[in-house]
Amino acid sequence: MRKRYLIPLVYILFLMLPIYWLVAMSFKTTGEILSGFSLFPQTWTFDNYRVIFTDPTWYWGYINSIAYVSLNTVISLTVALPAAYAFSRYRFLGDKQLFFWLLTNRMAPAAVFALPFFQLYSAVGLFDTYLAVALAHCLFNIPLSVWILEGFMSGVPKELDETAYVDGYSFPRFFTTIFLPSIKAGVGVAAFFCFMFSWVELLLAKTLTAVYAKPIAATMTKTASSAGYELGLLAAAGTLTIIPGAIVIYFVRNHIAKGFALGRV
Amino acid sequence: MKTQYQKAWFFVLPVLLLVAFNALIPMMTVVNYSVQETFGNNLFFWEGLGWFEKLLHSERFHAALGRQFLFTGLILAIEVPLGIIIALSMPRSGFWVPVCLVTMALPMLIPWNVVGAMWNIFTLPDIGLLGYLMNTTLGIDYDMTQNPFAAWATIITMDVWHWTSLVVLLSYAGLVSIPDAYYQAAKIDGASSWAVFRYIQLPKMKQVLTIAILLRFMDSFNIYTEVFVLTGGGPGNSTTLLSIDLVKIALGQFDLGPAAAMSLIYFAITLLVSWLFYTLMTKDDT
Numbered sequence: 344m345r346k347r348y349l350i351p352l353v354y355i356l357f358l359m360l361p362i363y364w365l366v367a368m369s370f371k372t373t374g375e376i377l378s379g380f381s382l383f384p385q386t387w388t389f390d391n392y393r394v395i396f397t398d399p400t401w402y403w404g405y406i407n408s409i410a411y412v413s414l415n416t417v418i419s420l421t422v423a424l425p426a427a428y429a430f431s432r433y434r435f436l437g438d439k440q441l442f443f444w445l446l447t448n449r450m451a452p453a454a455v456f457a458l459p460f461f462q463l464y465s466a467v468g469l470f471d472t473y474l475a476v477a478l479a480h481c482l483f484n485i486p487l488s489v490w491i492l493e494g495f496m497s498g499v500p501k502e503l504d505e506t507a508y509v510d511g512y513s514f515p516r517f518f519t520t521i522f523l524p525s526i527k528a529g530v531g532v533a534a535f536f537c538f539m540f541s542w543v544e545l546l547l548a549k550t551l552t553a554v555y556a557k558p559i560a561a562t563m564t565k566t567a568s569s570a571g572y573e574l575g576l577l578a579a580a581g582t583l584t585i586i587p588g589a590i591v592i593y594f595v596r597n598h599i600a601k602g603f604a605l606g607r608v
Numbered sequence: 609m610k611t612q613y614q615k616a617w618f619f620v621l622p623v624l625l626l627v628a629f630n631a632l633i634p635m636m637t638v639v640n641y642s643v644q645e646t647f648g649n650n651l652f653f654w655e656g657l658g659w660f661e662k663l664l665h666s667e668r669f670h671a672a673l674g675r676q677f678l679f680t681g682l683i684l685a686i687e688v689p690l691g692i693i694i695a696l697s698m699p700r701s702g703f704w705v706p707v708c709l710v711t712m713a714l715p716m717l718i719p720w721n722v723v724g725a726m727w728n729i730f731t732l733p734d735i736g737l738l739g740y741l742m743n744t745t746l747g748i749d750y751d752m753t754q755n756p757f758a759a760w761a762t763i764i765t766m767d768v769w770h771w772t773s774l775v776v777l778l779s780y781a782g783l784v785s786i787p788d789a790y791y792q793a794a795k796i797d798g799a800s801s802w803a804v805f806r807y808i809q810l811p812k813m814k815q816v817l818t819i820a821i822l823l824r825f826m827d828s829f830n831i832y833t834e835v836f837v838l839t840g841g842g843p844g845n846s847t848t849l850l851s852i853d854l855v856k857i858a859l860g861q862f863d864l865g866p867a868a869a870m871s872l873i874y875f876a877i878t879l880l881v882s883w884l885f886y887t888l889m890t891k892d893d894t
Contacts, residue, residue: 347697354694354776355711358769361730362714364737368729380740422622429619434610441620448631450826450878458858459634482630485623543719545833560719574729581722588717589710596706 362585368578376574391579401580404559407473408542409587411556414477416537419484420530427492428518432501445486456482457550464551475551476558480541487540488533495529496522528598535595542588559584641868659869668853669870673877676829676850683767683828688821690768691775695783696809698776709780712773724837727766752839756846759839763847766834771824778820782813818889822882829878850874 368376369391370384395401429435430442460479461470469475503525507517523530549561563580642659663669698708718726733739733751742750752759786808794804832851835841841848841856848856854874858867 348699350697351694351699351708354772355708358711358715358773360737361726361769364730365726376735380735380744382737418626422626425619426623429616432610433613433616435612435614435616438616441624445623445627447879447882448627449823450830450882451631451635451875456634456638457855458864459637460630462637463633478626479630481626485627489623539717543717545719545721560721563721563725577725578729581718581726584719584722585714585717589714592710592713592717596710 365578366582368574369582371575371578373573373575388575391575392583394576395579395583400562401559404557404562405583407552407556408548408558408560411473411476411480411548411558412538412541414473415480415484415541416534418477419481419488419537420534422481423485423488423492423533424523424530427489427496428522430489430493431496432504442489445489448486449483451482457546460547461550470551471553471555473556476548476556477541479547479551480544483544484537484540487536491533491536492526492529495526495532499525531595532598535591538591539588638868638871641864642872643865645865659865660873663866663869663873671845672848672850672853675846675848679763679831679849680825680828682764683771684821684824686764686768687772687775687824688817691772691820692779692813692817694772694776695779696805698780700784709777712776715770716773720833721837723766723770724834727762727769727834727838731762752843754843756843759843759847763835763838766838767828767831770834771827774823775817775820778816779813782816783809786812814889818886821889822885825885826878826882829881 367382367384370387370389371381372386372388372390375381375385430438464470464475464479469478499522503521504517507521512521545558545560548558552558552561559580563577643657644654645658699705715723728736730736731739731750731752733743739750742748749755750758752762790808791804794808799807830851831849832855835847835849836852836855839847841852850870851874854867854870857863857870
């Protein structure tokens with residue numbers, strides 16, 4: 344019986360290997376990396392990290408990324424909550440068609456939309472702002488949030504709403520003081536997925552920014568081409584991009600599996 | 609069950625407006641480009657359906673589309689069974705569950721170009737861990753910048769590394785929702801473990817598997833950043849998937865007309881296949 348745990352163990356080892364290599368490389372000097380193969384850093388160095396934390400073009404990349412990702416999460420959840428409530432509680436003209444249309448927006452290749460997005464956001468004067476990236480990422484994050492939240496909300500019995508109205512609660516008060524707390528796991532899961540997809544997306548984020556809102560991942564590509572091939576520095580920057588995701592996933596670890604199981608198809 | 613209530617539209621309106629702003633306006637721009645020819649300087653000429661006709665007969669488009677289907681086909685054939693097997697063998701409760709879930713989800717949270725860059729340095733023949741092991745320790749000639757087969761093996765392995773966890777998490781979510789009574793009943797009936805899988809676990813996982821397959825199809829069919837950073841579409845054109853070819857045409861050569869026509873065909877194919885999957889997998893439900 345114990346033998347079957349070998350499968351997840353081997354799988355996790357396979358997942359960790361490239362990550363280990365990235366982290367190990369970030370503690371090596373560029374000279375050591377290029378001079379040949381070594382399984383562990385021979386001379387530990389924190390210089391790569393020091394450069395990132397002292398050079399504004401580097402650390403602003405992180406601040407920019409976190410700023411637009413947070414903004415996107417807030418916008419997506421704010422508009423998705425009432426919509427998910429409507430889908431889970433009411434029947435209205437075109438509800439099914441609307442729901443499916445929302446989901447199809449995940450299917451459009453981002454590569455297709457890059458240029459029109461650039462023109463659109465330049466035309467409305469939002470180019471190179473946090474808001475531009477946050478709004479653009481709504482394209483795939485809002486449908487996903489609506490979908491996840493709708494699943495969680497349908498799990499709450501309708502009697503809860505009715506009892507609250509009988510007790511004289513107004514809709515906004517019912518929604519914020521009774522309904523939201525009862526689906527807070529769902530809100531957490533939806534927030535996690537918004538964060539995740541906004542954090543890892545680069546094509547649109549790169550297209551819509553130039554200087555002031557440039558994401559960290561774009562800073563990395565620029566450095567790779569301009570400063571030769573500073574592998575150690577790149578590895579350190581890459582390692583740091585894993586950390587926010589790891590922190591966020593730690594908070595929702597108990598709900599993450601449930602989040603998808605409840606979504607309807 | 610649900611109340612008929614037309615005013616619910618007001619609840620949906622913000623979502624509708626935001627998504628429409630992002631989806632419809634760029635879509636119309638693409639449609640607009642797809643029927644015109646441009647020589648720069650913002651001069652556009654009517655081209656009609658010419659681009660579509662040329663594309664549908666173009667060798668280059670067929671080749672890129674073929675590679676795209678091969679890639680997505682391999683990805684689904686590997687990741688779905690593998691994900692199910694891993695989910696089945698994971699512990700159901702206890703200390704190790706959150707540890708497994710967090711470590712497995714980690715690859716999905718890494719920005720896509722970092723994933724590409726990471727696999728690049730992982731597979732360098734002289735100083736990358738995998739490249740070095742393959743070439744020096746195992747003596748296999750492995751260099752993905754030279755050998756198309758190695759390049760394909762690498763992008764497939766990278767995607768398996770990146771996204772199998774999604775299938776695992778979803779299948780696992782389906783598995784833990786099965787009540788213990790089902791297993792006890794199966795035990796009393798003396799059901800084999802295959803029978804338990806076929807008649808209890810698989811039907812319970814069907815809904816989440818539908819989601820998993822749909823998501824994996826859409827995302828692998830639209831994959832761009834990871835493969836572009838890792839191989840740049842090479843060696844030669846061997847890993848130039850449809851999206852990479854599209855960006856080459858649109859931004860590299862600035863042929864907006866053909867690129868837009870290609871985008872629309874691309875989108876239509878994605879939509880059609882997703883719809884087929886969706887209807888096939890949900891047809892027994894009703």
